[in-house]
Amino acid sequence: MKASDLLVACLEREGVEHVFGLPGEEMEDLLFSLRDSDVTFVPTRHEQGAAFMADVHGRLTGEAGVCLATLGPGATNLLTGVADAHLDKSPLVAITAQGSLERLHQESHQAIDVLNMFRPVTKWNTQLDSPDIIHESVRKAFKVAEYEKPGATHLELPEDVAAEETSMQPLPARSDTRFAAPNAEALNRVEALLSDAERPLIIAGNGAVRTRAAGPLQALVDVTDLPVVSTYMGKGAVPDDDPHSLMTLDSGAEGEAASAIAEADLVITVGYDIAEHDPADWGQGDAPLIHIDSEPAEVYEAYTPEVELVADIGRTLEVLADWCSAAKLGFDPDWYADLRASIVTDVQREPSGEAPFTLRDTLPLLREAMAPEDVLISDVGSHKMAIAQNFPTYKPNTCIISNGLASMGIAVPGGLAADLAVDANVVAATGDGGFLMNAAEIETATRLGAEYTIIVFNDDDYGLISEKQMNHTGEHFGTGLTNPDLPTFAESFGIDGYRPTTPEELKDAFDAAIGNGMSLIEVPVA
Template structure:
């Protein structure tokens, strides 16, 4: 085999099902190796879309999604999606082509230092400069991408090395590296804090849904009647149907979850990453007593300086806390947050009046009724994302996918494709008109490979979130207005069903039809 064939054989050994990408001259050897493999190559319309697909695949499955490009502009187009995966802690392996080694020491056509370019947005990346290292490089790329905290890795394969004869065999994939059990002294410190607490509260972060910690967290909250507020990326760690859920850190138009944190005398964060949500929002004085449970130590930050850090396997740490409370016969105050939860639920489940104009807030309860608890809602970035993150009631882990690390626009249409491939449930990709147009071409990719999911398009003819912020800061806005195509006709040109409901009753009927269908569809909601 040549080097490219061994690389692809390594992908097979790692259990890769799909590679999302674009062909190019410099990755030709890899392309034909993929053709002759058990891995399905999905040609996309833009490399950014490929990276977003790999990103969402990694978020939903826990296995590294794989994206592929050629050198130069292909690699630069991948960069945003790779960075998004890295900051969202989604396992991803990016593979790029490169010119021959003999040309890399001088200025050459389309040649950039891609390895150097990917360094800030990956956990690890390398050039495969010799056929004898390809097996180790592939194994390291997947091992590094997938262990906690997961993220992105990158491999560059020069075209001359790709064609060289290769005598090594792919390395066998091994069980994923796990963090150890929590250390006894740290657990003892937490036990002492819990023994003195009357109103402990839990903040569930991305790590609580990314690992298998959710089941243990639900047990812990239930056993001791603990309120749980989630970050945007921690939604579903505890079901919002649970009477202990305070939804997200800032749900609805009110700040009840923040009020609960103000009233709490101990905050336990589970899998919390400050890139998700600035602690200054809920700990402005820096005086909150905090326990940090995560697979890595806390970032050093004035507003997040935990009293105790338990660095271990997250699920094991929560299990130990559950046992801790039993040892100290914990008797925390109960019902102190009930009114706060009632206010939150009343806000986020309010059904619009018949003559109300369409709003994102009004659509979400209707969308929730049209979706099963296991169905997946994937949000793009914009003003609608903030409303979805705060208001969409979520029942299971990893069923409301919010990008809140890099928070890049354009993720939902390509991400919906990956989600449809990754899960058996129905998928809804929610987007604004701005984010939709960035990667709308991937509708063609989705229809070509037979995907079926619903695109829910909120159209306000502007970059609405930026308009809101400019108006808040300056009383006016500039540079945010858009002129859009006829989205219904646009969608139908790809051969998919498209709807533009005129009232709430029609919207309810359309969503029930579209979400439950196995076909691609677009539902446009005009926001006035």
């Protein structure tokens, strides 16, 4: 078969259903191979949107999302979304076209060193410089991307190679790689530390959700009455309506979650990635630290574990839960009960006045309008901080926050990917800054018949930067914006647009929009 046909056959063997990307001259063979396959090619309006779609697909499913771009500017535009997947530990396979091999040794139209450009933001990448290596390279790209800790990989397909013939066939896709059980000596040390502790606390990170370890984590918490504080990307690892949940690291009007960490005499991190949240900001005292993860801890003076349990996260938690149960080891929840009660009271506030609303006060109404299994995709900005700290999350992978690279512009394309990946309702929450970065993907969404709700928190400003400048200097500069009439903008795409100005209108807009087709709600915020 032709090399491009082999590549697409390999994608089919990997179970790929959608490839997100932009067409390009140098990928002509690959595009027609996709046309004749069971894989759906989704033409997007910008390569960054395509990469964000693949990124969110990977986060939600655990299976690598695939994005596609041509050489030169196509590849450079793809880079931000690939980097986002890399730092968020989301499995993604990026494919970029390249000019013919015969012209890459010299200065050439649109030709840049894409391979080396992608290398720092991928786990592995290679050029497909022969049709006979495609079957192995595609299998490796998916295996490496999906293997814990997951991330991005990249394949470059030169134009002339794509058109060549090959007799190779796709390799079988296998996902039976398993991590070892926890080390017995390390477990003994952890058990000793737990036996001596009076106020242990768990910090649940991205890995607790990513590795589907929420069930074993819940079992451990139920047996021991340990409190759980989540990172922004660990939201939902333990439901926030569970009495053991202290929500996220920054939750509580008076920093109650941080207070709990400071009061703890033992801190256990589960699937924590330093890129999520700097441990120097935890406010941790002198309590010893236990690291439970699939990889050793990063070397950092603010994060020096007493014991590292490097193994399958879920199996490790199951072993600990069994031991704690047999040892009848439990802890008095009274030491953190008042802190939890204060956090719950804080997150249940509702809007007290008309628009412009505060970001914080709109979230109880949004939570009420969404079912526990509905998925919220948060963009980056002031609203991300409010959502991370104050939006209760009841199931894993139902509040998607980018907090590794933390790139603006992910919500609108991410909402499309989520709509394709899950059966639940999807809400994409964004600020006016992030919204207009990838608003053109609304056209992609309507073309595909997607049905999700976009909420734009509009303050005519890069609000988070203004806030930080004000805190540092008492003034702000370079952050002001002007925006189009957003409901009219939405209607130009053929979708419903809302602009509520009272709490009653806000509630009605959420209820009318969520789960009822494609729509946009502009929420004026101060």
